[in-house]
Amino acid sequence: MTEFAHVFHGTAFTSRSPKEVEVLKDHLFCVNEDGMIEKVIGPEHREYQELLDTYQHTSSYQKLADGQYFLPGFIDLHVHAPQWAQAGTALDIPLYDWLNTYTFPIEAKFEDIGFAKKVYNDVVETLLANGTTTALYFATVHKEASLQLAKLCAEKGQRGLVGKVVMDNPDQTEAFYRDHDTKTALAETEEFILAVRELAKTTKQGVYPVVTPRFIPSCTNEALQGLGELAAKYDTHIQSHCSESDWEHGYVKERFGKHDAFALSDFGLLSEKSVMAHCNFLSDEDADLFAEKGTAVCHCPISNAYFANSVIPIARLQSRGVEIGLGSDISGGFSPSLFDNVKQAVVSSRMLEDGVDSKLPAIERGVPESRITVDEAFYFATAGGGESLSLPIGRLAENYVWDAQMIDTTVETSKLPLYDPEEKLHDIFQKIVYLARPENIREVWVQGERVLDRGTGSSSHKKNIEKE
The missing domain is CATH 3.20.20.140 (Metal-dependent hydrolases)
Structure with a gap:
């Protein structure tokens, strides 16, 4: 199996087309040393469990906590x-x-x-x-x-x-x-x-x-x-x-x-x-x-x-x-x-x-x-x-750069109004876009490197590169 620099685990929102946002629920985003997304794997994929077994106890793995989501940078x-x-x-x-x-x-x-x-x-x-x-x-x-x-x-x-x-x-x-x-x-x-x-x-x-x-x-x-x-x-x-x-x-x-x-x-x-x-x-x-x-x-x-x-x-x-x-x-x-x-x-x-x-x-x-x-x-x-x-940026998809922001909807000073555990993920996306404030942006990654870390509470073995 290919060795990845990072494997991110969580739900992401990214554009499928100019008019439609795609919800990638509980996906794995496999990023190489160059900061490129090599694989995006959903729970139904045959490699999903194998990748989890391989990476989830390593320093390369990061899983989002409840109420956290990825957006493209x-x-x-x-x-x-x-x-x-x-x-x-x-x-x-x-x-x-x-x-x-x-x-x-x-x-x-x-x-x-x-x-x-x-x-x-x-x-x-x-x-x-x-x-x-x-x-x-x-x-x-x-x-x-x-x-x-x-x-x-x-x-x-x-x-x-x-x-x-x-x-x-x-x-x-x-x-x-x-x-x-x-x-x-x-x-x-x-x-x-x-x-x-x-x-x-x-x-x-x-x-x-x-x-x-x-x-x-x-x-x-x-x-x-x-x-x-x-x-x-x-x-x-x-x-x-x-x-x-x-x-x-x-x-x-x-x-x-x-x-x-x-x-x-x-x-x-x-x-x-x-x-x-x-x-x-x-x-x-x-x-x-x-x-x-x-x-x-x-x-x-x-x-x-x-x-x-x-x-x-x-x-x-x-x-x-x-x-x-x-x-x-x-x-x-x-x-x-x-x-x-x-x-x-x-x-x-x-x-x-x-x-x-x-x-x-x-x-x-x-x-x-x-x-x-x-x-x-x-x-x-x-x-x-x-x-x-004309650059491979702006999407959380294979063959694009891992430029991402991690949004935490549970931040004490700017909680989003999410009360229904069955709320549609696209509705949560809309609430993020309309209501998120800078303090909800807990991490920012560029080309596979973490350039902002406000402290996330996510499950990660990676040391912080930079503290704000």
Whole structure:
């Protein structure tokens, strides 16, 4: 029999499809030294008892206690890491004013490596504590500080995809916070790509460089073209903002005479490894282009409620074959928890379908077929995120990475209302998604390594790697 590094025993919830969560009751999850799930074995399988007999008295075996469940680790596709320093601030002013009055001055401070390390250390730890095992990060224009973020992800065990931001357009960016010039921006981006790729050689869970034009308004044509060429040269991930608000969407139409999607495509910035945040104003033609290119939309439901000037028709985009993931958009979104963003994604979709103007007749009030279910929103936060990044993450299934969060519904300070021993497991799943708080997340695993342990009460012979 194959020797496994870990055998986890318990009930898990994972996405079977974009619309359906699968309940794996009392299963064994067999994880190899590389952190990959080699086997998922149910009680009815002929190997089940043999595996139990082999492992249950070894240090490799961990069985969940009553009231504990596994979920896949969350995948946050849009985090402005430096903005953790301003989270919860000034969310009541327009996007353009918010950026120039608060965000850009904060980000400019990251030229100070000591300040950058302090904030980045906190944001990585905070996301891990909220069950986020993979994060797609915007850093700042500062190459060394951006590299520091990648190093912290590597050290703390989070799978980090990090972008040194490019902002070289003097017409839309202030002198105190932009790249020195286009040539410098492109040269430092290439140096950053090479440095992160070198770091990745010694990082089990992976860290990845990401080509990151902040958004079209902040970049010159030359920078956008050069970044597209660098992404192609090094086969990197790409991230940016796309058709987020009335102001940004209108700016691009005026500058190029086309929507963001087609402008970005012209510069080589839409690919299977591209993730575009927000995308509230995508037309059907834009969505079809995304589907054709394999480019994903990162839905940021909390942030959109403050800055996007609309509710994104996420169900329509999904129906047209666009890959969808979920993002917190710290700090346009105030919460570092994808649990909160899953809930808001469902709420926003319901409001879009039902409408918000009570003066209108019900038949005219909303947009039909706009709602999504909690199963779908959970998919966006897990499997959809993995597909968006073209990585084998986001599912508790064979040939996927063991990225997992262990949820304890019995924690004294945040017990979930579970009283019926015959309650359906899918109903328990829904209660977890809607009611769980960070203290319910007792363990977090990334690539088969435990990176958070709050003390679980589970049956395990494995020593704690890290105590919070």
